[in-house]
Amino acid sequence: MAKSLRTFPGTLLLVGCGNMAGAMLDRWLAEGLDPARVAIVDPVAAPREGIAHHASLAEWQAAGGSADWVMLGMKPQQLGDVAADLAPQVGDDVHLLSILAGVSLADLAARFPDARAHVRILPNLAARIGAGVSAVASLGRTDDRAVAALLKPLGQVVPLADDSTMDLVTAFTGSGPAFVFRLIESYAAAGERLGLSSEDALALATATFGGSVALLADSAEKPGALVAQVASKGGTTQAGLDVLDEGGQLVALMTNVLRAARDRGRELADIARRES
Template sequence: MTKALRNFTGRLLLVGCGNMAGAMLDRWLAAGLDPALVAIVDPYAAARAGIVPHASLDEWQAAGGSADWIMLGMKPQQLGDVAEILAPLATGDVHLLSILAGVSIADLAARFPDARAQVRILPNLAARIGAGVSAVATSGRSDDAAITALLDPLGHRVTLADDSTMDLVTAFTGSGPAFVFRLIESYAAAGERLGLSAEDALALATATFGGATALLADSGEKPGVLIAQVASKGGTTQAGLDVLDGDGQLAALLTNVLRAARDRGRELADIARGEG
């Protein structure tokens, strides 16, 4: 990939560097971000060449830490404690980025009122390979070019007018990869129950899902058009589709899955505000 971030000069602080924030950071480093510009506050963060993780914000400050960009990636429940320390530092031209589930831009603005901008980002794990989806909403005087430079190496970027739909986006694209992985796992398990080896079932399921989604993206067609190209009246595919579509159970199941994830995001927001 091109070194899209080789000219990025802002100092970046990651508060929390678990699976999602770590995937973003690894992609940024692969895109040319200078590790000398990065600081991590997370006692459990994996070691990365050129970056020394700090166990706490106090330790980072004692080491002379400063930042132009602060990204929050810890648990939403920790927002109050983190803001108490960082809010006095998030002033002037500092951008406050957040990937915290359920924490709205209004919540961020209340906690970090003097930041140049509050930026809410909803990425997903496929950012690790540059195939993610990142929804973004901003407030304040954001440096849109720099935000674009950070997000584009992660994959597809969707800019929202506001963050009113972010709880649903969290469920839909943020949690979505896990739901897809579960579908693939279950598809493979069904193949195994009907006689395939575990290894063959998983390999075939992975390739089938991967090929189907790649074809959908490349074709520009709606799913129904491609379904019609696979299924013929009275054939094997249609027999399976009749089970999938029976009584609308699949659509109802997926709606309930998304609703549960969305509602949990709202609960996390209440907890972050101290209301839960």
């Protein structure tokens, strides 16, 4: 199979390369991105073969650093310090990409006013295996084909007209894998409490969630229709569903989970603005 990023135009700088940015980069490298055209600025990120690794922006700049594409992947609270050092290198030929929670396109445009384009991307960790989902919104003279070439190897891409819903999307899809992992972990723990071994409980829970999601993705039916195919009146499944559905408690719980994550994203954005 041809690797989609062998001919990606330009050079790429990652400012911050933690779990999410690192997952994206590893996927891009697997898809043919030339490591010689990539640089990382991160004092603690694991080194990657063939990629220039710098502990600071000053070190990158001293090495003659320049880039056509810059992706911000550090903590949102660091935006002020990073922008002060980096903005002079982000001119009208540079695409600025950001995966920073809570940092809006308007914030990015204010910090990096000379960039050719500002692109806000909200991926999730399943990008590591090409099964993620990335919401994207942009301002400026965006090279849409090149942005699409970067995002397609990560999984499904959802273009947004603007970034007004990004705080919710951050909670919904960006944080979502952690919530799903916790649900699987809790499901397995419940099985263990009721008599399964910890190994069997986790294996069965993982397979049950994985198979159910795969079936839903492959089906034209809504979740409720598939529920009805499993449950029968007065049966074992319905007995469990009665507990889950009582008083709308499950929807209420998930609403509170998403609200808390969304609101924290907004708080982080406010902190980043205050510390500029």
